[in-house]
Amino acid sequence: MSWPSVVLLASARECAAIEAEVRSLGVEKDPLSDGDFLHWNGNSYALDFSGGVLTDFEPDEIEDARERIGEEPRAIYVSCQSMDAARVFLSSVLRGFSGLIDTNHGDVVEFAEFVDLVEKHPQWDWRRTEIAELLGRP
Numbered sequence: 001m002s003w004p005s006v007v008l009l010a011s012a013r014e015c016a017a018i019e020a021e022v023r024s025l026g027v028e029k030d031p032l033s034d035g036d037f038l039h040w041n042g043n044s045y046a047l048d049f050s051g052g053v054l055t056d057f058e059p060d061e062i063e064d065a066r067e068r069i070g071e072e073p074r075a076i077y078v079s080c081q082s083m084d085a086a087r088v089f090l091s092s093v094l095r096g097f098s099g100l101i102d103t104n105h106g107d108v109v110e111f112a113e114f115v116d117l118v119e120k121h122p123q124w125d126w127r128r129t130e131i132a133e134l135l136g137r138p
Contacts, residue, residue: 003046004086004127005079007053009065009108010099015074018097019049022076035077043085048077065100065108073100083125087118107131 008018022038027047030037038045054062054075065073080086094101094111102108103126109117117124121134132138 003079003081004083004125005077005104006086006090007102007104008076008078008094008099008111009069009073009102010076010097010111011069011071012074014097014099015049015051015076018076018093018099021097022047022093041085041088043089044081045085045089046077046079051075053077061108068100068110083127087122087124091115091118103127105130 008015010018023036025038025040027036027038030046033046034048034050036047036049038047051074054073057065062073078086078090080089090101094115097111099111100108101111101114105127107126107130109131117131117134124134
């Protein structure tokens with residue numbers, strides 16, 4: 001199975017602050033791609049701070065993100081070696097920032113709500129269970 005990945009959508013200011021926070025953990029250039037790589041807490045992460053992932057979004061998805069964020073969204077792509085690695089990394093990094101996380105599996109949720117769901121449901125795999133199902137909503 002492929003590495004779980006998400007897209008972080010936030011204002012330019014928030015994305016710059018998130019990038020600085022993540023880079024402070026020891027990000028290195030990935031020799032096999034144009035992206036960055038992080039080895040942190042025994043796990044590996046592939047990162048793309050370029051914002052190029054926005055080209056994968058439909059115009060209505062960009063507009064929805066713009067309305068929810070309050071300005072033009074910027075994006076950071078994060079791929080994690082495992083769900084456990086993803087839960088730990090995202091819960092740690094997103095705390096204190098505002099923006100949206102696209103799970104790449106049907107949900108786009110605010111950072112704080114995502115972190116709260118990970119804390120309340122520590123085994124949650126958003127690739128298999130959407131938030132509505134996790135919360136028992138129809």
